[in-house]
Amino acid sequence: LMPPPLIVANPDVVTVDGSQLVPMPGSLAAVYGGAGGRVVLMGKPAALIYSAAGAALGLGPGELLAVGDSLEHDIAGAAAAGIDSLLIAGGIHAGELLPGSTHGSVDGSPPSGAQQGDAFAGDEVAVDMAAL
Template sequence: MSAPASSELRAETLFPVGVAALAKRYDGFLLDQWGVLHDGTTAYPGAVDCLERLRAADKTIIILSNSGRRGRENEAVLAGMGFGRELYHHIVSAGDDAHEALLRRDEPAYRDLGERCLLIARPGEEYLADGLGFSLTADPDQADFILNLTFDPERQPLPGWRPLLERGAARGIPMICGNPDRHRVHASGRLHEAPGLLALAYEELGGQVHYHGKPYPRIYRSCFGIMGLPPEKVLAVGDSLAHDVAGAANAGIGACFIAGGIHKDELVWPDGDAPEAESCFALFARDDQHPRYCIPRFAW
């Protein structure tokens, strides 16, 4: 079968004004956090209202996040920005997904990991490995594997991790990555580095990485189990082509791309309110990701 012509690909992406048009077709929504609901500090205008309207329409809502933190912590973060617990049904995070896999140890990659864990986490977040039964070590020569969940790029810049990554890769120990995002939006307007960049660097050094979160299938299976809806009734909403849109395609569900998130500066905004369609098509073609819908921001 020949590849679709560019005009056919363009016809696949629709540009509704907002979420209201999508609520008529879908019963379940998988919503990203950063770049969709908030910038890490403040809720985006219209986001809380949009969730309220979706809940009033009896839609099933899961916050599907690549955060390395567990769901309860993400609940607290969202509550601090005005997203009450009544606005969604569940939070499913990449950190939760990794935690579950490490606890169960029933998948080939996890059966023989060993017990000595080198944890990559922000200062003060060592508790993220609690309850897993591992002993923590900061020495890559003593570790059986690396668990990569969070890091602070300003206090822990990527180059500072390189000696540790080099030693781990030389020894052939695997990395478990509980946040595959390489960048995330920030209140400053700049993109901040994220744990996925450490995982990429490890792979480039020859290290083996087992990923959790979007776009990998395990986390979507968890969401489908919770929602109990057929795939054609579920829509993923996110701002990352590599994670949200690609993950939705892998899971066999539709995707709505939020243009005003992580890719905002790669698009043309003639009047500041909506992106130019041609610039969206060029971005989609470049990454070979073609969402079903594209809207400027998560608003009704």
Template sequence: MGFTSSHFTGAVTSGELAHRELQSRPDQWWAGLGHRCIHTTWSSRGSISLEGLGLQIVREPQEASFILAHGTEALSVPSDGGRIEVIEQSLEQLFDLLERCAALLEPPPMVVANPDMVTTSGAELIPMPGTLAKKYADLNPKCQVRLCGKPDPIIYNACKDALGLHPSEVLAVGDSLEHDIAGAAAAGIDSLFIAGGIHQKEVCKGNTGSVDMDALEALSRQHQAVPTYVVPELRW
């Protein structure tokens, strides 16, 4: 993308944090998850390895002690010989699976390794695991959902620890009001909102590249997330 390694102190990802918490089981909640999981993953974007976590992949809700949401395109399933295969699933099929999980007397908790709702692929918006998390939480008040990325404080705390800076010295940059901007505000960090990202059609004026501030104000109220600064796009 045109950056060099000198531009970075480090990198922290929600997937990395999910892997770390599942491996170390740092508190009673994580320790109580068990090891039998339903795993939603990717197909075209690349499947996710669970090596080293000691997990047993299961397919049926009644067999699962928790759900691990990495992607929205496929399921990891056990096959003959102990191997794990990936089978493609539509979003509707995954929603159906979540409905079956939520209908259990004790629904398995969900760990979300990427809480984004959508991401951009050219002009197309691709559903992300945050979509599964919202669906699951809405199905049943007993459905527990643990986010390992924005807007949860876990990701901001990890970044602040890596930087060794006071929150007043940090700027969070992102294009999601619900995740990037709301999460930064909750963490006490200033934010730079990129209007030409996932909210482009809602807050940008046609193809001019300018921001409709009235539309942005209304959308910010809707998401209860007000950015400190706004630019149409990020240029380096």
């Protein structure tokens, strides 16, 4: 007997709440999927969310801009859908992108990729802040 699928409308693993990162539905999806359950993602980065937004507005991919703070969901999803994107550097990746930032910190020190539960943990990212 197969367990029912878990439908996840927001696959984000963490989000920023004040000055700390808190778990999101993607955390549960990872556990459920890891235990052998079938997970159906309905939110970003699934292409359906972007095509539905464009259709609702009567706009094509070249006329949309996706804005988000998750490289794994917001930015990767927009790229896969052919939509331009804007990364909010002060979100869940602040510890990696903004030197000295404690945004999303558990103990007041810059958060690590492991604290963020981020698929891009360990990747080096160089950001030219003057270009922003």
